[in-house]
Amino acid sequence: MKNVDATQDKRRDILEAAEQVFTANGFTAAKMDDIAELAGVAKGTLYLYFDSKQDLFVSLLEDRIWEYVATLTSKLEEVRSVKCFVQTLAKVRGQLFVRNQRLLESLSHSLPNFSKEHRLRIWNLRKGLEEPTIEALARLLPPDHPVAPLKAAAMVNGALDYTVGTLILHGQPVVLEDVARDLEYVLLPGLSQVLGKG
Amino acid sequence: MKNVDATQDKRRDILEAAEQVFTANGFTAAKMDDIAELAGVAKGTLYLYFDSKQDLFVSLLEDRIWEYVATLTSKLEEVRSVKCFVQTLAKVRGQLFVRNQRLLESLSHSLPNFSKEHRLRIWNLRKGLEEPTIEALARLLPPDHPVAPLKAAAMVNGALDYTVGTLILHGQPVVLEDVARDLEYVLLPGLSQVLGKG
Amino acid sequence: MKNVDATQDKRRDILEAAEQVFTANGFTAAKMDDIAELAGVAKGTLYLYFDSKQDLFVSLLEDRIWEYVATLTSKLEEVRSVKCFVQTLAKVRGQLFVRNQRLLESLSHSLPNFSKEHRLRIWNLRKGLEEPTIEALARLLPPDHPVAPLKAAAMVNGALDYTVGTLILHGQPVVLEDVARDLEYVLLPGLSQVLGKG
């Protein structure tokens, strides 16, 4: 029991250190040395918990994203209107993005030289990340809305992520309630309108 | 004159090769060897035209982005409505994004280990990239629209980029006219509405 | 008593595992991890029975070779003719070689980076390995045979080992009786002839 806990603790320490280092430098420029030092373990210890740098990176993404996907999915299940959807999404995905902005951007960059297995795992993550949004929109959009849920989801997620990213870039504080309000103001009418009205 | 032209030609060759290699691998994983080979010059020649790998990378971004910014700025100057703005943006920025998606995503990842000078140049690029959109929206949004142009621009750009990115990710063809139509359908009502109406 | 037996059993398990791993990979490429796993003990346990990887390796050689030397010595003591000597040698040394070919070849390769103590132990092994052959030939060769027993032994052992090694290399079955016959045919006349006749 104690051992399992200790092991989980150390694994978490490493993931946390990896998050910081990968976030700060991107995959290729990140050094295993730095991750080990930040985690307070020896370099060799990293390889007791993860097979390789690639595996550590992908495992980190999985850890962070599956947790988020689970949270978002359950929260969106209770949602009954596009308006409520936008608010919920802004809060949950906004939080993910504030914390993991640079990590998420890594999703695309890390791919090219990865092994087939790791590419597959990343691909699954990328799709999984959009899944809850797409499903919620498929359920909530007016039945004859002309924009496919896949694209609508891309627009909502893109608008949200870019707004948060822009605030960060400009050094402004990110208040997710404000972002939600703006998002709602800009997107809600278009997402709610039915075909005849457009 | 002839020399100047030849010099410009070679510089262009190198930039073109660099674009392909950086696009395919990201900054750190890209190799100067590959760029030289693809450009058809010797490795040492790269250093006659660019000070370093960082300089080559930033110069490439500048070359591509300033060209785009100029184009977009002039096109948007003629625009007189939000609707027309969305269509124009989708076409021009969409093209930039289709061609340079991976390059643009590099903007954030390459920063951390860059020299102060290069970080500044990239910072300017990132802001410049959004500038025309912000200015156009500042001019075109209803005067009492509650969403600041900075954020509105982020939303529009984010929605556009993500939609295109999603299509690419899913292996679907990117038809910018369709994207423009969807964008218009989703964003136009929210961007056009006046405060009292919201 | 029981403890001693259990201890001896475990020691034997480890040596057996070590034999397989060293045989398959040579000294440097062999991993203590693999030996431990194959022996069914934890890595740390190896160090309860042997001081180091070097010690394990040399101990293994000693175990196998002293056993062989004892067997061969006793069998050769009963031998009364060069012909019988060749047959006996082919059988006993042949068996050793079939089983330990790769291990024996390690004798020379492992030396350089070994500690002085281990080098000495290996040196003794190498000489001990030839000893019974030299002694038997010193007794059996015609009294005025011009080839010194040391060299004659080298020739017989070399001819035998290479023949077996060649058969193994070519994937042919090693039938020691056949090897003995061929060896006898080629070597016996030269070893038996007296000086005047040569």
Add this chain to the structure above:
Amino acid sequence: MKNVDATQDKRRDILEAAEQVFTANGFTAAKMDDIAELAGVAKGTLYLYFDSKQDLFVSLLEDRIWEYVATLTSKLEEVRSVKCFVQTLAKVRGQLFVRNQRLLESLSHSLPNFSKEHRLRIWNLRKGLEEPTIEALARLLPPDHPVAPLKAAAMVNGALDYTVGTLILHGQPVVLEDVARDLEYVLLPGLSQVLGKG
């Protein structure tokens, strides 16, 4: 012209350094750093001339062995008797062995973890090394000699190599003429006798 020469010189320097280091330590324990230092070049330079440590090792073996095979083949072509054959072999192969004893022993040890391509190259070397001896014996042995040339060659080569090796091991000077005489005395009668006589 000059460049080609300089390149060949450096390649030769590296091979010479590699020979010493591989000879002294065996493949796995040899360090690329040491080879580079001994060759008087930077570590990276090794990789301009050879793809990898494995490639360097196999290339070295090929360089040394093919040269020997060519020499031996041409010398043995002129040989008309088993007696003359033994003398010639002792001289030529003896020289190879004196110089490359440890390298040749590496032939078998280096194999296990090598890539398929390198294993094939080594396999070819091992067979090529015996080829001239086998061919000469196939031509020179009495027509009805019961020992196959393959095995007879193994015996002669084994006897020769072990004798030289034993002398080296015991710190005695290696005089190839003496070795040839002893070899002749022990092996010639058996190799020359015809079936009826045996």
Add this chain to the structure above:
DNA sequence: AATGAATGAGCATTCATTCAT
């Protein structure tokens, strides 16, 4: 201006050995 051979700092990964339990 152009070349490309040479450099060497840098990095992911391995593995013999230790030691707290």
Add this chain to the structure above:
DNA sequence: TATGAATGAATGCTCATTCAT
């Protein structure tokens, strides 16, 4: 005795940059 998690020195290989030609 026995364990196996942790260590960190060691090593093969890469690649941006330089410089003699």
